[in-house]
Structure formats: structure tokens, C-alpha cells
Amino acid sequence: xxxxxxxxxxxxxxxxxxxxxxxxxxxxxxxxxxxxxxxxxxxxxxxxxxxxxxxxxxxxxxxxxxxxxxxxxxxxxxxxxxxxxxxxxxxxxxxxxxxxxxxxxxxxxxxxxxxxxxxxxxxxxxxxxxxxxxxxxxxxxxxxxxxxxxxxxxxxxxxxxxxxxxxxxxxxxxxxxxxxxxxxxxxxxxxxxxxxxxxxxxxxxxxxxxxxxxxxxxxxxxxxxxxxxxxxxxxxxxxxxxxxxxxxxxxxxxxxxxxxxxxxxxxxxxxxxxxxxxxxxxxxxxxxxxxxxxxxxxxxxxxxxxx
Numbered sequence: 001x002x003x004x005x006x007x008x009x010x011x012x013x014x015x016x017x018x019x020x021x022x023x024x025x026x027x028x029x030x031x032x033x034x035x036x037x038x039x040x041x042x043x044x045x046x047x048x049x050x051x052x053x054x055x056x057x058x059x060x061x062x063x064x065x066x067x068x069x070x071x072x073x074x075x076x077x078x079x080x081x082x083x084x085x086x087x088x089x090x091x092x093x094x095x096x097x098x099x100x101x102x103x104x105x106x107x108x109x110x111x112x113x114x115x116x117x118x119x120x121x122x123x124x125x126x127x128x129x130x131x132x133x134x135x136x137x138x139x140x141x142x143x144x145x146x147x148x149x150x151x152x153x154x155x156x157x158x159x160x161x162x163x164x165x166x167x168x169x170x171x172x173x174x175x176x177x178x179x180x181x182x183x184x185x186x187x188x189x190x191x192x193x194x195x196x197x198x199x200x201x202x203x204x205x206x207x208x209x210x211x212x213x214x215x216x217x218x219x220x221x222x223x224x225x226x227x228x229x230x231x232x233x234x235x236x237x238x239x240x241x242x243x244x245x246x247x248x249x250x251x252x253x254x255x256x257x258x259x260x261x262x263x264x265x266x267x268x269x270x271x272x273x274x275x276x277x278x279x280x281x282x283x284x285x286x287x288x289x290x291x292x293x294x295x296x297x298x299x300x301x302x303x304x305x306x307x
Contacts, residue, residue: 001027002027002046002047002048002304002307003026003027003028003029003047003048003304004021004026004027004028004029004047004048004050004300004301004303004304005028005029005030005031005047005048005049005050006018006028006029006030006031006050006052007031007033007049007050007051007052007053007069007072007073008030008031008032008033008052008053008054009032009033009034009053009054009057009060009062009065009069010034010054010057010060010062011030011032013052013054013277013279014030014052016279016280016293017052017293017296017297018030019293020291020293020294020296020297021297021300021301023294023297024297024298024301026297026300026301026304027304029047031049033053033065033068033069033072034057034060034061034062034065035062035065035068036068038068038071038072038075040075043079044075044076044079044081046307047081047082047304047307048082048084048300048303048304048307049073049076049081049082049083049084049086050084050085050256050300051069051073051083051084051085051086051089051090051276052085052277053065053066053069053090053093053277054066054093054142054277055093055094055140055141055142055277056141056142056143056145057142058169059142059143059145063169066090066093066094069090070087070090070091073086073087073090074087082303082307084255084256084300084303085254085255085256085257085276086253087253088252088253088254089252089253089254089255089256089257089276090276092252092254092274092276093274093275093276093277094140094170095139095140095170096113096137096138096139096140096141096174096273097113097115097139097172097174099273099274100113102248102251102252102274103248103271103274105251106244106247106248106251107244107247108244108245108248108271109268109269109270109271110270110271110272111135111176111177111178111179111270111272112129112131112176112177113174113175113176113177114128114129114174114175114176115139115172115173115174115175116172116173116174116175117171117172117173119160119161119165122136122156122160122173122175123153123156123157123160125173125175126150126153126156126175127153129175129176129177131177131178132151132152133149133150133151133178134149134150134175134176134177134178135147135148135149135150135174135175135176135177135178136148136150136156136159136173136174136175136176137173137174137176138166138167138168138169138170138172138173138174139168139170139172139173139174140168140169140170140172141168142275142277145166146166146168149178176272179262179264179270179272180264180265181204181262181263181264182263182264182265184203184204184205185201185202185203185204186201186202186204186260186261186262187199187200187201187202187234187237187260187261187262187263188200188202188258188259188260188275189237189241189242189245189258189259189260189261190257190258190278190280190292191245191246191249191256191257191258191259192255192256192292192295192296192299193255193256193299193302194246194249194250194254194255195246196236196237196242196245196246197290197292197295198233198234198236198288198290198292199233199234199235199236199237200231200232200233200234200281200284201231201232201233201234202230202231203230203231204230231281231283231284232284232287232288233284233285233287233288233290241269245259245271254274254276256276256278256296256299257274257275257276257278258273258274258275258278259271259273259274259275260272260273260274260275278292280292280293
């Protein structure tokens with residue numbers, strides 16, 4: 001019997017989808033690629049393969065999971081399997097620079113960004129950007145890890161030459177224009193099957209680690225990190241913005257994603273992140289009566305029925 005196969009490295013983020021698949025009686029399996037092997041002479045079994053590999057896997061000790069997943073997805077595609085969020089998705093998931101280039105190619109405005117390897121080049125990049133304040137972030141990150149707002153070159157020099165400097169796992173740091181939101185919020189727009197589901201407004205006033213998943217809001221000892229939800233589902237986005245994001249997803253071969261953007265004080269929209277391993281905030285969904293993981297399970301079921 002055909003089934004849905006979920007490719008992942010983190011059951012904490014996968015169990016919510018499994019719950020919804022079980023509610024719909026969808027046959028499934030989960031393929032943990034935190035480790036494993038690939039025999040390219042084999043043929044994949046008949047299934048719908050859904051990739052949920054995360055750029056932040058290294059923060060959970062799964063350093064090479066994206067690299068293995070990239071090979072597996074290439075094998076699946078070349079062998080003719082039905083893959084959702086295949087090589088196009090993993091290619092952008094692990095590189096923000098590639099995200100920005102792809103967004104630009106679809107006519108979507110992004111913040112000015114310079115990539116650099118090495119501390120001296122990071123400082124040179126900030127000099128070249130010549131905008132203050134500015135952001136330093138990892139090229140391969142997830143969950144907003146490694147993002148800092150800096151106000152001067154001196155502050156940057158102290159950071160990169162000090163004990164707190166945190167290099168990207170791929171060695172590539174980004175120096176980026178800081179876009180100031182008038183109300184301190186960013187917006188995360190959710191798409192499933194390249195169709196718009198909803199947008200969620202996120203309070204970023206306390207920092208940049210903005211993972212919406214339940215597991216991100218609970219500390220290692222089980223304590224609640226934030227008592228008040230930072231997430232709230234808002235009205236539909238402008239249709240031209242939705243169509244622009246759909247054009248981008250079509251061009252890149254991405255089926256399920258969240259695109260995050262900031263609107264500045266002049267009303268200009270800057271898209272700064274593409275998350276192809278998207279998670280959803282339970283409290284915000286209950287408040288709005290919208291459940292994206294259920295919609296995702298329905299989409300996977302429809303793809304399975306079409307095999």
C-alpha cells in the first residue's frame with residue numbers, strides 16, 4: 001500500500017503532522033535522516049516523500065543531516081518518486097544567500113546583504129554596507145540563531161574578535177541592512193501546496209529567535225519561556241504579494257514554505273527569510289480557528305490519492 005514518507009531529523013517537530021495524518025487515516029512512515037546510508041542502485045518504494053529537513057539540525061547534534069537529505073532527495077527525484085519540497089527546497093533551506101538571490105530573481109525586495117568568510121572580511125563587509133545599525137546573521141541557521149543587531153563598526157569588531165562570536169556552521173556570515181518595523185513586528189506567511197493558508201504576526205521586540213513551534217517555547221527543564229504568545233494570525237495579505245510569493249515558489253520548485261517579511265516605516269515590504277521546514281503556533285491557531293498542520297495533512301493525502 002502506498003503511503004506518505006516524512007523525511008526529518010527531529011521528532012519534536014514531526015509528531016504534530018503525524019497526529020493529523022492519523023486523524024485522516026493516512027498511511028505514513030517517518031524517515032529519520034539524522035544518520036543513515038543511501039544505496040543509489042535501489043529503487044524507492046511507491047510513496048509521497050515529504051521533506052521536512054531543517055537548517056538548524058546541527059543545533060540538535062545532527063550536523064550532516066541536510067547533506068544526507070540532499071543526496072536522498074536527488075536520488076528520489078532521479079528515480080521518479082513523488083517528492084514534496086525536494087532538492088529545490090533543501091538548496092534554499094541551508095543557504096540564506098541563495099534564498100535572497102532566488103527572491104530577487106522573482107522580483108521580491110530583500111534587505112541589502114553581503115556574505116563574508118573570515119573575521120576581517122566580515123568587518124570589510126560592514127564597511128562596504130555602510131548602514132547603521134545593521135544585522136549580522138548566519139548563512140545557515142534556523143530559529144533566528146546567531147542574529148545580532150549592531151550599531152557601529154566598533155561594536156562589530158568587539159563581537160567578532162571576542163569570546164561570544166558565533167560563526168555560522170558553514171563559515172559564511174551575512175552582514176545585512178536592518179529594516180525597522182514601526183510596531184516591532186514581523187509577518188510570517190504560510191503556504192501549503194503553493195496555496196496561501198494564513199499569515200501570522202510575530203512580536204520581535206525581545207529578539208530574533210522567533211521559532212513558532214511549541215518545542216521552541218519550552219526551556220530544557222520544561223519551563224515556559226514566554227507566558228504571553230508572540231504570535232497572532234492576521235487578515236489576508238495583499239493579493240499581489242501572495243501572487244509574488246507563489247511565483248517564487250513555482251520557480252524554485254518549493255511546495256510548502258513560510259516566507260517572512262518586515263514592513264518598514266515607509267510601508268515598503270522586505271522579505272528576509274524562506275523556511276521550507278515550516279512549523280505552526282498552536283495558541284495562535286486556536287485563537288483564529290485555523291490549523292495549518294491539518295491542511296498540510298489534507299494536502300499530503302490528496303497527493304497520495306493522486307499516485
